[in-house]
Amino acid sequence: MSKVTVLGGGGWAIALAKVLFENGKDVVIWSALEREVEELKSTRENKISLPGVIIPEKIEITNDLEVAVKDAEIIVMAVASSFVRLTSKRLKGIIPDGQIIVDVAKGIEDDTFYTMTDIIEDELPTADAAVLSGPSHAEEVGRKIPTVVVIGAKKKTTALKIQETFANNYFRTYISPDRKSIELGGSLKNVIALAAGIIDGLGFGDNTEAALITRGIKEITALGVKMGGHSRTFNGLSGIGDLIVTCNSKHSRNRRAGVLIGKGYTLDEAVKEVNMVVEGAVSAKAALHLAKKYEVNMPIVEKVNEVLFDNEPAEKAMWELMSREQTSEYSDLEW
Ligand SMILES: NC(=O)c1ccc[n+]([C@@H]2O[C@H](COP(=O)([O-])OP(=O)(O)OC[C@H]3O[C@@H](n4cnc5c(N)ncnc54)[C@H](O)[C@@H]3O)[C@@H](O)[C@H]2O)c1
Known part of the structure; x- marks a missing residue:
């Protein structure tokens, strides 16, 4: 055996x-x-x-x-x-x-x-x-x-x-x-799961959450591809699959911490309440660093960092995300 x-x-x-x-x-x-x-x-x-x-x-x-x-x-x-x-x-x-x-x-x-x-x-x-x-x-x-x-x-x-x-x-x-993309998808989704929880805690709705998941995987993919990963892996089980389950599930500790932060808890208070390691908080900092290093635009990751570490009120961060310049969904698609 x-x-x-x-x-x-x-x-x-x-x-x-x-x-x-x-x-x-x-x-x-x-x-x-x-x-x-x-x-x-x-x-x-x-x-x-x-x-x-x-x-x-x-x-x-x-x-x-x-x-x-x-x-x-x-x-x-x-x-x-x-x-x-x-x-x-x-x-x-x-x-x-x-x-x-x-x-x-x-x-x-x-x-x-x-x-x-x-x-x-x-x-x-x-x-x-x-x-x-x-x-x-x-x-x-x-x-x-x-x-x-x-x-x-x-x-x-x-x-x-x-x-x-x-x-x-x-x-x-x-x-x-594609080991690298599998790992990046699995860790970066926790940052988006925190944001999904924050949205829930703020009392926003299903439209907002679906948009977050969709735009979230786009940010993760953009970074992963710049780091040498394959975009298709981010559309697979370890990318969008894990992101969906983590953003929607009651079992997700990152999401639960996000809900509390959306309700006004600080990160420390939320971690204490969840009583488990909230890996998304560590990954949020790492994602921001990598976004800068690889020159990838990651507005959701930026806002999550501001809320977690710079005392930015979650609701203000959310409205700022919404009021960015209106643009194309995929800038490389030609008319
Ligand atoms: N729980 C899930 O559903 C799930 C699913 C997929 C992946 N994961 C990942 O698997 C990993 C483990 O998750 P988990 O939910 O089992 O529990 P966890 O993240 O709470 O890990 C706890 C375990 O880490 C070990 N540990 C704690 N302190 C230690 C120390 N000082 N030295 C060595 N080991 C120590 C202990 O055995 C402890 O039970 C995490 O990275 C998590 O993201 C979890």
């Missing part, structure tokens, strides 16, 4: 561990947090992040990283994105060259502007880093609700191996060589 090790003990780690276990893999869950390990071992569930989803008894849970990753065919990086670097550092010297590491955390590092596989490769240059992303809430995967994701890897053989490992009748997977 091939062994797969899942790093992290949050909702996504557990939902994916269950998928892998149901696919007949020998699954180990590792967490750096001793309290989390004890809690998961004694209750077989994460009562806060994924209540009601029971971790099968045969899944080993440990906080010994060396034991956890020994002989693992695949390692799944499912810690919060702010801990991907630290966790990668800890893997140094205890994994073999060519180790497949599938990142499922979404985010852009705030000082380097690296994606998660960039970080993994920075710390572990010989690792074979891949990504799995798409419209996939742990709450639904944990209940076997049909879900479809995309796997991005540098080598097709790696992508196929990951596909064979994860795929089943409720968890469908596609493969792609």
Whole structure:
């Protein structure tokens, strides 16, 4: 039986561990947090992040990283994105060259502007880093609700191996060589999800939200293409697919934080209330930096930054977005 090790003990780690276990893999869950390990071992569930989803008894849970990753065919990086670097550092010297590491955390590092596989490769240059992303809430995967994701890897053989490992009748997977765009879509959508929440919190309507999603993916695509990605990937599962689910779903923590900000909370107050990492706030800063660096016009990203970090009232920011100069939808289309 091939062994797969899942790093992290949050909702996504557990939902994916269950998928892998149901696919007949020998699954180990590792967490750096001793309290989390004890809690998961004694209750077989994460009562806060994924209540009601029971971790099968045969899944080993440990906080010994060396034991956890020994002989693992695949390692799944499912810690919060702010801990991907630290966790990668800890893997140094205890994994073999060519180790497949599938990142499922979404985010852009705030000082380097690296994606998660960039970080993994920075710390572990010989690792074979891949990504799995798409419209996939742990709450639904944990209940076997049909879900479809995309796997991005540098080598097709790696992508196929990951596909064979994860795929089943409720968890469908596609493969792609466009790892970079998959990661950018997955992290930048959180910025737009914050904006969707803000719109809701302000009491605006479905028209506004649909416009935000449409113009949001256009901003993300423009940046992604300038950074070397393929525009079609942003129209796929990890782009528009993930953006739709995140902007519309009650499960999205970024959206929930946005709703509170729309109602007048500060970012800190909203994060405290949501009581989870709001990765969109970090990604918002990164997106603004990248927009400047690559000279891409990203008005929604700019306004989200002003609201989050410059005390700009959300309603004022919204009306300013609406009152920009009227222009063409696609400036390159000829009459
Ligand atoms: N929850 C979902 O539905 C979902 C779906 C797709 C992707 N993701 C992504 O997966 C990642 C994990 O999300 P999540 O919802 O499981 O929980 P999360 O983002 O709250 O991550 C929490 C986990 O990170 C780990 N962690 C916390 N502090 C740590 C430390 N100091 N060192 C090492 N590890 C530490 C812990 O195991 C903890 O359970 C995130 O990047 C998220 O964007 C989540």
